Amino acid sequence: MISYEVAVAAINGLRNEAVCVTTMTQTKYWYAVSERPDLDIGISNGMSKASSLALGIAIGAPDRPVIVLDGDGSLLMNLGSLVTIAGQQPANLYHFVFDNGIYAVTGGQPLPNPQVDYPAMAIASGYVQAHSFSDAGELQAKLPQIMQTPGPALIHVSVIGEPAEEGVDQTWESNAKMPAQMRALKRALE
């Protein structure tokens, strides 16, 4: 198992000029390390749709790497997006799935089935590469090569589940931020 802090630090270290779309628990940890808020979109108001939003950006800006920090529960709500993404074959899309086996933001209830082989699903859907990590050292060692290889790529990261305290993750403020974030990104990509 890998901690959120170590995983997002490894990704951020390779980010360069990539756009990063995050959702749920991943957003909190990503904002703690990101130095490019103009290239960040944190979805708190459109559950499960991080992968779809990222696909749109990846198609629209094909020369720009696009990272999406998805969750296992979120992806389960939008599984068809794997097939939609594979159908478009965006070589610049790197789809991370943080797997904690629980609905962290609602208090840690288990997923319908916490034992799902997401990399196998991605490959079966048509992703060109898929990987799974549960060891921090292996993630840090292999991630640079993965992110230099064309996608679409699914990178499954087993993380330590951390049920959120009540009422701290979703706020009116975080929802209200998204229109401004979208416009900041639009300016940055012009």
Add this chain to the structure above:
Amino acid sequence: MITGILHPAKVVEQLVQQGVTHMVTLPDSETRHMYDRLTAEPSIHVIPVSREGEAIPIAAGLWAAGQRPVISIQNAGLFESGDALRGLAIGIDLPLVMFIGYRGYTRHGDTPDSAARFLEPFLHLWGVDYYTIEGDDDLDRVPLAFERAEKSSQPVGVLIGTEYAKE
């Protein structure tokens, strides 16, 4: 009840005039001939989705990347897309034109199809403006929809109240 004839080529012509770059869509029975015409248009990239709820967030991403997308889904698919419409179109002030297949529509308003009966009340309740098209003669409403979306920074519907004609 007779509605006009709606030719896909005329609609695509409007989309090209508006500078549309991408059509995010899940085909439905009313739009099958439109799909054939769209995929033949080189200036518009068609993005098929697995479920309608993906269409709005994909369009939002395209818009952020400087593109000019529209979506085309059926009314039943719009209901499936409710949370995306709320959070990722209305909620982010997205100027998006949504072509909605008006399954079950009759000009009399008397239809057993709840997908038709619920559509306009749904749009009114959510505060989404819309224009209805029943034939080629109504296509001057398409530029109005784009203008409305841009001015309001909100999604605007174009309801397709007839099957596209075969060409």
